[in-house]
Amino acid sequence: MAGGAIVLGSQCSRRIDKDQPDIQPVTEPGADGKQYITEPQRQIPVFAVTDVLVVGGGPAGTAAAIAASRTGAETWLVERYNHLGGLWTGGLVLPLLSTHAVDRNRNMKQVIYGLGDEMWQRLKAIGMSISDVNPVIDPEAGKYVLEKMIIDAGVKLLYHTYAAGVLMDGRRVTGVIMENKSGRSVILAKVIIDCTGDGDIFHFAGEGYETMTYNLGLVHRLGGIDTIDTSRPGYVKQTVGSKTPIKGVNWVNMHGKDDQDGLDAVNLSTLQAEYRQQIWENYFKIKESPGYEKIYIVDTASQLGVRMSRIVSGEYRLTLEDTMSYRSFDDAIGISGAWTTMLYKGRKVPVNERPYWQIPLRSLVPVQTDGLLVAGRCFCFEKELAEDTRIIGTCLVTGHGAGVAAGLAVKEKMNLRDPDKGRLRKELLTQKVYLG
Amino acid sequence: MLGLTILFALPLHWGILTGITNWLSPYIALNSILALRSLVFLNIIGLSVLAAFWFRKNFFCRYLCPAGAVLDHVPSPARSRKKFSLRKVPRIGKWLVVMSLAGAAFGLPLFIYLDPLAIFHTFFSAFVQTTALAVAGSMAGLAGLLVLQYFMPGLWCFRLCPLGGLQMLVTDIRLFAARKLRRKQKTDLGRRLFIGSVAGAIIARVIPSALAGKENIIHPPASLEQGKMAMVCTRCGNCLKSCPTRILKEDIRFTAGFLTPVVIFEDGYCLETCNKCGIVCPSGAITPFDPGAKKGIRMGLAVVRSDDCLLSTLKECDRCRAACPYNAVEIAMNQTSGLMLPAISERLCVGCGACKVICPVSCIDVIG
Numbered sequence: 127m128a129g130g131a132i133v134l135g136s137q138c139s140r141r142i143d144k145d146q147p148d149i150q151p152v153t154e155p156g157a158d159g160k161q162y163i164t165e166p167q168r169q170i171p172v173f174a175v176t177d178v179l180v181v182g183g184g185p186a187g188t189a190a191a192i193a194a195s196r197t198g199a200e201t202w203l204v205e206r207y208n209h210l211g212g213l214w215t216g217g218l219v220l221p222l223l224s225t226h227a228v229d230r231n232r233n234m235k236q237v238i239y240g241l242g243d244e245m246w247q248r249l250k251a252i253g254m255s256i257s258d259v260n261p262v263i264d265p266e267a268g269k270y271v272l273e274k275m276i277i278d279a280g281v282k283l284l285y286h287t288y289a290a291g292v293l294m295d296g297r298r299v300t301g302v303i304m305e306n307k308s309g310r311s312v313i314l315a316k317v318i319i320d321c322t323g324d325g326d327i328f329h330f331a332g333e334g335y336e337t338m339t340y341n342l343g344l345v346h347r348l349g350g351i352d353t354i355d356t357s358r359p360g361y362v363k364q365t366v367g368s369k370t371p372i373k374g375v376n377w378v379n380m381h382g383k384d385d386q387d388g389l390d391a392v393n394l395s396t397l398q399a400e401y402r403q404q405i406w407e408n409y410f411k412i413k414e415s416p417g418y419e420k421i422y423i424v425d426t427a428s429q430l431g432v433r434m435s436r437i438v439s440g441e442y443r444l445t446l447e448d449t450m451s452y453r454s455f456d457d458a459i460g461i462s463g464a465w466t467t468m469l470y471k472g473r474k475v476p477v478n479e480r481p482y483w484q485i486p487l488r489s490l491v492p493v494q495t496d497g498l499l500v501a502g503r504c505f506c507f508e509k510e511l512a513e514d515t516r517i518i519g520t521c522l523v524t525g526h527g528a529g530v531a532a533g534l535a536v537k538e539k540m541n542l543r544d545p546d547k548g549r550l551r552k553e554l555l556t557q558k559v560y561l562g
Numbered sequence: 563m564l565g566l567t568i569l570f571a572l573p574l575h576w577g578i579l580t581g582i583t584n585w586l587s588p589y590i591a592l593n594s595i596l597a598l599r600s601l602v603f604l605n606i607i608g609l610s611v612l613a614a615f616w617f618r619k620n621f622f623c624r625y626l627c628p629a630g631a632v633l634d635h636v637p638s639p640a641r642s643r644k645k646f647s648l649r650k651v652p653r654i655g656k657w658l659v660v661m662s663l664a665g666a667a668f669g670l671p672l673f674i675y676l677d678p679l680a681i682f683h684t685f686f687s688a689f690v691q692t693t694a695l696a697v698a699g700s701m702a703g704l705a706g707l708l709v710l711q712y713f714m715p716g717l718w719c720f721r722l723c724p725l726g727g728l729q730m731l732v733t734d735i736r737l738f739a740a741r742k743l744r745r746k747q748k749t750d751l752g753r754r755l756f757i758g759s760v761a762g763a764i765i766a767r768v769i770p771s772a773l774a775g776k777e778n779i780i781h782p783p784a785s786l787e788q789g790k791m792a793m794v795c796t797r798c799g800n801c802l803k804s805c806p807t808r809i810l811k812e813d814i815r816f817t818a819g820f821l822t823p824v825v826i827f828e829d830g831y832c833l834e835t836c837n838k839c840g841i842v843c844p845s846g847a848i849t850p851f852d853p854g855a856k857k858g859i860r861m862g863l864a865v866v867r868s869d870d871c872l873l874s875t876l877k878e879c880d881r882c883r884a885a886c887p888y889n890a891v892e893i894a895m896n897q898t899s900g901l902m903l904p905a906i907s908e909r910l911c912v913g914c915g916a917c918k919v920i921c922p923v924s925c926i927d928v929i930g
Contacts, residue, residue, distance in 0.1 A: 341880060341893060365901065367876055379876045381902040384883070384893055408900065467922045469885050472807035472836075474829035474919040513884065 177536040179315035184212025186502030186525030187321030189241040195279040197533025210272040215265040218345035218427040224463035224519040227482035240559035242522035264371045292330040298496040317532040325436035325504035334439035343382030344401035347424035358417040388432030440506025442488035455486035459527025462520040501528035567628040571686040573803035581800035584844040588612035593674045594845040596666035615732040629678035636711040655727025660758030665766035670793045680796035687799025696812040780825040784849040792818035795847040801839035827915035834887035862913025862928040870925035882917035
């Protein structure tokens with residue numbers, strides 16, 4: 127009522143009475159007992175119409191955008207922060223885990239190739255990656271290299287933008303509504319790749335999913351590690367994290383509290399503040415310890431380390447057994463490695479005996495929603511696998527695969543639910559993905 | 563029958579059929595029923611055989627006993643040697659039975675492990691052993707019988723074997739009952755039973771304190787306490803052979819528990835969904851249990867050596883917590899060190915070893 131009067135008033139220059147009743151939106155109690163309002167409908171501009179839209183610029187999203195663009199598809203990449211690489215760079219989770227695993231002939235070998243390897247080699251070339259297995263990178267160099275690769279690939283990049291909803295046409299997702307300083311707008315795309323990590327896009331699209339709570343931390347970096355004087359009287363070894371490519375700078379991991387909901391904004395805010403306070407208090411303690419006077423905090427991560435949140439219901443749920451038995455898929459989009467021990471059928475499988483494992487395209491395809499692929503830590507797998515699927519290397523592999531599949535879907539009308547497996551494989555191999 | 567027994571005795575993971583031929587022995591069944599004052603469904607096999615003894619003398623030795631079948635094939639000693647005479651040897655088997663059962667009535671069967679079926683099955687548990695001593699120990703029983711048979715043919719089967727003794731005893735009782743009915747001459751059966759029983763009972767009363775375990779070892783889930791385990795266990799190896807994660811090994815310390823099953827976590831743990839050892843145990847040394855009850859069956863307690871834990875250097879790890887089937891591991895702030903470290907709930911931990919096995923730096927122990 128009130129809204130109607132305002133529109134009428136502005137169009138006909140009619141004055142609005144001072145005591146106009148009901149100008150406040152009416153709140154309605156929801157099923158959960160909370161108060162709700164109905165957001166008024168409004169027109170929003172179409173920001174862009176494109177072939178492929180990648181939401182989220184973490185390792186998966188960056189790889190997906192480059193891969194799609196390299197197939198010749200017009201590609202947009204939307205990222206909420208001011209950098210690419212997500213938790214790998216901004217989150218300060220610096221190790222590219224699981225570059226290696228054991229092949230069928232029991233040889234330990236590198237399995238992360240394609241874009242992941244390209245990023246790694248570029249970082250190595252500028253001296254910003256250490257270690258030849260599971261390398262640790264410099265976060266700022268990572269941001270630079272990933273951004274450079276995105277620009278070189280011709281991907282259209284939009285920073286500082288949050289995905290706020292989706293447009294649906296029946297089962298098909300046709301666009302993503304986004305919110306940024308310019309206001310609310312929409313990007314329409316033929317294929318959308320959900321690389322948000324939390325699966326925001328498939329959540330908006332009404333797709334089925336599981337949720338998983340996990341330990342949630344905040345990483346920080348300490349500087350002045352090279353000034354630690356072990357000869358000082360009263361020196362006691364302190365925990366100061368692990369090496370990074372920059373001399374004297376360590377990254378310090380945080381396990382954090384168990385069973386945290388990474389989708390609850392209040393919880394995230396509480397933890398963020400609590401963790402930062404904790405990091406500083408701990409730093410003061412270390413600084414008081416003899417020999418550690420000159421260390422300093424470089425930074426805390428610009429993003430909380432949410433390890434797991436949503437897991438999409440995909441066409442195929444990758445199982446622990448698949449990853450332990452060299453299961454091969456005809457629609458494989460890549461192979462990932464292993465970085466920690468696992469239990470399989472009650473027996474220990476140490477990291478140096480862990481098989482490499484294939485990931486099928488089917489696990490990236492949501493059951494209900496068309497025109498959508500899911501890459502990164504929220505693709506479809508058993509919860510037991512989370513330790514291997516949530517890490518950077520696997521995100522790079524699934525991102526790369528999703529990008530290639532999306533590109534082919536647009537350029538060659540490939541059906542994502544029933545792909546031309548030969549063509550998919552050929553394109554992946556052209557883009558130097560390792561398929562075993 | 564011999565072939566079938568070997569098939570079941572081999573560690574081929576038959577499930578409930580693993581070593582099922584062990585259940586044929588009424589000697590094991592009686593000892594177990596008396597000692598534990600309870601019986602399980604499969605005991606019906608042993609009791610049926612016992613009932614058959616009443617009507618058919620020695621049919622078991624002839625048709626069913628795998629040890630007997632093997633001993634039949636031992637060649638006769640060289641002709642020059644003086645022939646061994648059985649006549650001078652008393653029927654020790656009968657005494658073994660009486661003493662063992664009397665002991666069992668007081669909680670400790672004394673000679674359950676001398677059952678020929680158990681000895682036969684033990685031989686095949688050598689295939690699941692990892693130490694030479696355990697392999698030798700497993701094979702020693704049957705090998706000993708073979709040697710005995712070569713030098714003193716018939717001694718085991720007709721004089722020593724407690725299962726044979728049980729058959730004789732049943733026959734004696736049948737004859738005694740028959741004579742009594744006909745009011746004929748007295749026998750010494752009553753006196754013999756009395757002496758044997760008293761001896762067995764006294765021994766069973768005396769030895770438990772000598773067997774009480776002091777060492778820190780882990781027993782299979784739902785198994786008897788160490789002293790009783792040593793006497794009730796037949797050493798048949800059914801549990802070892804049926805264990806899907808191969809964590810059950812023979813105890814190779816030269817104590818009363820020699821060759822009884824112990825748990826050694828190397829690269830497997832006690833599966834939360836498994837109850838095979840309890841099902842296949844013919845003597846009740848391991849009590850049958852429902853897998854759902856496993857969260858209440860304690861084998862030990864996991865203890866973390868925090869100094870070696872990856873989390874103490876802030877490395878990424880939550881394997882123990884993720885692996886624990888009973889949610890007994892929590893990563894919590896350690897008040898003394900200020901670090902997030904695994905804390906194990908003594909209330910929830912059953913000592914299954916999952917955390918110990920998965921730990922990438924092996925910083926967890928399970929204590930008994």
